[in-house]
Amino acid sequence: MTDIDRRLALIKRNLQELIGEEELMALLKSSKTPSVYLGTAITGRPHIGYFVWVVKMLDLLKAGFKVKILLADVHGALDNTPWQLLEKRYQYYEKVITGMFESLGADMKKIEFVKGSSFQLQDKYILDLLKLATQVTVHDATKAASEVVKLGDSPKLAGIIYPLMQALDEEYLKVDAQYGGIDQRKILVFARENLPKLGYNARIEIMTPLIPGLQGPGAKMSASVKHSKIDLIDDSVAVKDKLDKAYCPEGVVEGNGVLAFTNYVLMAIHELAGTTLGIKRPAKFGGDVSYRTYAELENDFAAKKLHPMDLKQAVANEVNALLEPIRKKMAAHAKLIQEAYPE
Amino acid sequence: MTDIDRRLALIKRNLQELIGEEELMALLKSSKTPSVYLGTAITGRPHIGYFVWVVKMLDLLKAGFKVKILLADVHGALDNTPWQLLEKRYQYYEKVITGMFESLGADMKKIEFVKGSSFQLQDKYILDLLKLATQVTVHDATKAASEVVKLGDSPKLAGIIYPLMQALDEEYLKVDAQYGGIDQRKILVFARENLPKLGYNARIEIMTPLIPGLQGPGAKMSASVKHSKIDLIDDSVAVKDKLDKAYCPEGVVEGNGVLAFTNYVLMAIHELAGTTLGIKRPAKFGGDVSYRTYAELENDFAAKKLHPMDLKQAVANEVNALLEPIRKKMAAHAKLIQEAYPE
Numbered sequence: 001m002t003d004i005d006r007r008l009a010l011i012k013r014n015l016q017e018l019i020g021e022e023e024l025m026a027l028l029k030s031s032k033t034p035s036v037y038l039g040t041a042i043t044g045r046p047h048i049g050y051f052v053w054v055v056k057m058l059d060l061l062k063a064g065f066k067v068k069i070l071l072a073d074v075h076g077a078l079d080n081t082p083w084q085l086l087e088k089r090y091q092y093y094e095k096v097i098t099g100m101f102e103s104l105g106a107d108m109k110k111i112e113f114v115k116g117s118s119f120q121l122q123d124k125y126i127l128d129l130l131k132l133a134t135q136v137t138v139h140d141a142t143k144a145a146s147e148v149v150k151l152g153d154s155p156k157l158a159g160i161i162y163p164l165m166q167a168l169d170e171e172y173l174k175v176d177a178q179y180g181g182i183d184q185r186k187i188l189v190f191a192r193e194n195l196p197k198l199g200y201n202a203r204i205e206i207m208t209p210l211i212p213g214l215q216g217p218g219a220k221m222s223a224s225v226k227h228s229k230i231d232l233i234d235d236s237v238a239v240k241d242k243l244d245k246a247y248c249p250e251g252v253v254e255g256n257g258v259l260a261f262t263n264y265v266l267m268a269i270h271e272l273a274g275t276t277l278g279i280k281r282p283a284k285f286g287g288d289v290s291y292r293t294y295a296e297l298e299n300d301f302a303a304k305k306l307h308p309m310d311l312k313q314a315v316a317n318e319v320n321a322l323l324e325p326i327r328k329k330m331a332a333h334a335k336l337i338q339e340a341y342p343e
Numbered sequence: 344m345t346d347i348d349r350r351l352a353l354i355k356r357n358l359q360e361l362i363g364e365e366e367l368m369a370l371l372k373s374s375k376t377p378s379v380y381l382g383t384a385i386t387g388r389p390h391i392g393y394f395v396w397v398v399k400m401l402d403l404l405k406a407g408f409k410v411k412i413l414l415a416d417v418h419g420a421l422d423n424t425p426w427q428l429l430e431k432r433y434q435y436y437e438k439v440i441t442g443m444f445e446s447l448g449a450d451m452k453k454i455e456f457v458k459g460s461s462f463q464l465q466d467k468y469i470l471d472l473l474k475l476a477t478q479v480t481v482h483d484a485t486k487a488a489s490e491v492v493k494l495g496d497s498p499k500l501a502g503i504i505y506p507l508m509q510a511l512d513e514e515y516l517k518v519d520a521q522y523g524g525i526d527q528r529k530i531l532v533f534a535r536e537n538l539p540k541l542g543y544n545a546r547i548e549i550m551t552p553l554i555p556g557l558q559g560p561g562a563k564m565s566a567s568v569k570h571s572k573i574d575l576i577d578d579s580v581a582v583k584d585k586l587d588k589a590y591c592p593e594g595v596v597e598g599n600g601v602l603a604f605t606n607y608v609l610m611a612i613h614e615l616a617g618t619t620l621g622i623k624r625p626a627k628f629g630g631d632v633s634y635r636t637y638a639e640l641e642n643d644f645a646a647k648k649l650h651p652m653d654l655k656q657a658v659a660n661e662v663n664a665l666l667e668p669i670r671k672k673m674a675a676h677a678k679l680i681q682e683a684y685p686e
Contacts, residue, residue: 074473077477121470130421133421133504134420134421134426134499136500137500138485138497155481158473158477161500
């Protein structure tokens with residue numbers, strides 16, 4: 001396996017779609033350090049589902065990418081975050097997402113955090129936004145935004161400006177690629193189609209799947225649906241309790257959020273670290289077992305050789321281990337949390 | 344007649360609609376110098392119809408207003424002016440519109456010209472634009488833009504950003520009132536309704552009618568319809584020729600662009616100056632006649648006491664007198680005209 005093969009495998013691990021694979025190959029073969037960004041709009045409270053992209057960013061780091069995290073405050077406001085809460089929520093995101101990377105032992109020097117409003121209000125950016133707006137129809141902008149922005153029955157203008165800014169961010173962050181969840185697909189394709197109209201290069205678009213929420217099929221893990229998610233600062237009892245109640249029927253893989261999280265987060269971390277996921281069981285239930293890959297774990301679960309109770313307990317322990325440093329860090333910011341998310 | 348009555352009469356002269364008359368009265372009664380702006384989007388070549396608002400601005404100046412002319416370059420681009428021609432067209436507008444005021448003997452020290460992009464790209468303005476965009480629906484923005492912006496079957500996003508910027512301009516130009524043609528009505532009402540959502544005052548909105556083009560009823564005088572208009576730099580032969588061919592049937596007032604121009608421009612100028620509009624005729628056709636008011640002239644025309652040929656000749660002479668200084672001024676800028684309006 002060549003070095004490029006190894007890097008490509010890391011990049012493609014757990015992806016649902018990659019647009020621009022040829023450009024990616026050329027990039028990896030060049031001497032350039034590739035760069036990628038992920039944008040997270042400042043909206044509801046980040047939950048453990050955000051680990052999917054945090055872990056994927058670690059894959060990309062290991063594959064030699066320079067990685068940037070866009071804390072997209074303006075985008076948050078365009079998608080219904082009240083303007084008066086925006087700065088506090090930005091501060092919360094900045095702290096808690098840093099905490100997620102720290103919890104995974106990431107080298108923070110290699111990760112650049114960028115605040116959206118730090119560059120999205122400059123003259124040149126705004127002129128480009130208006131130029132793009134003269135080329136893009138209301139119809140196409142609405143379509144692009146439709147799966148990401150909460151448009152409702154009577155879409156606000158802000159919601160359809162959103163995808164144009166996300167396209168420009170690829171250029172202004174000077175990256176080779178953008179990474180996002182598959183729900184971003186229409187926006188990422190929009191970016192790829194539209195940047196060249198301004199004379200800029202189309203970027204590589206990298207997408208991971210959405211993972212189901214803990215409440216079962218159809219319930220995506222969402223920052224805006226309270227019980228679908230484990231909050232990053234939930235205490236260990238709440239974590240255990242939410243996992244206990246999670247949808248995870250014996251032998252059922254489809255729509256199983258516990259399994260999906262195990263796959264895209266826990267096993268992904270273990271594989272990166274070269275460790276295994278261990279499950280403690282009394283001897284009478286089969287005794288302790290450990291998994292090196294998700295495929296093995298899923299096989300056992302589907303064959304009912306791994307019981308939901310045992311899986312949930314192991315997942316709860318692993319989640320609590322991930323969250324403990326974040327909880328500690330955020331304990332000092334109770335006032336900020338209250339200001340960012342009143343009521 | 345009190346001074347306020349006199350000023351109010353000047354302001355209301357030739358208006359089709361005034362929104363905020365109570366606020367206007369309070370303003371006139373206060374010790375404040377009132378201010379008003381008119382915005383002209385940088386699009387097609389200004390024609391003699393633009394004299395309607397230039398003359399109205401002189402009314403407002405005489406009524407004690409501080410007047411600002413917004414040369415709206417960004418708005419021009421949002422309404423389909425090619426970005427690469429924008430700066431040249433802006434330069435053309437700046438010169439030719441200055442020439443229009445100069446031709447009328449206006450005190451140029453009292454008229455402030457402002458370039459849209461000089462303030463519309465600043466952070467605070469853009470943040471306000473985005474804030475407003477979070478409150479305004481695509482539907483309402485489209486409706487507001489519909490009679491001003493060439494939206495076509497598949498409106499561009501730029502066209503519906505247009506009215507939001509026009510609303511903000513009232514605040515950022517620090518004026519008490521906006522003046523425009525009645526075609527601007529939806530945008531002006533939109534501005535009045537929406538500025539308060541950002542905590543800004545609703546402004547007074549002043550509107551004059553649109554005048555018919557020279558080709559008859561339904562043909563508004565438009566910068567984008569070539570033969571509907573007399574260009575500001577047409578030579579005297581062209582002016583005479585276009586007037587000769589203009590729709591102006593004997594005795595017909597309705598849809599008569601020659602009469603409308605006589606009313607809103609020529610007689611308005613004479614009334615401001617205290618002069619009369621003179622018409623030369625051979626004795627056998629009634630001899631010379633002069634009019635002090637448009638009403639008298641229209642009465643005679645409707646009663647077929649003033650023949651279209653005689654009216655057209657007088658109008659041609661007056662138009663040529665208005666345009667002569669502009670033609671002279673612009674003769675030095677042939678290259679600019681070619682660059683701004685190629686083909």
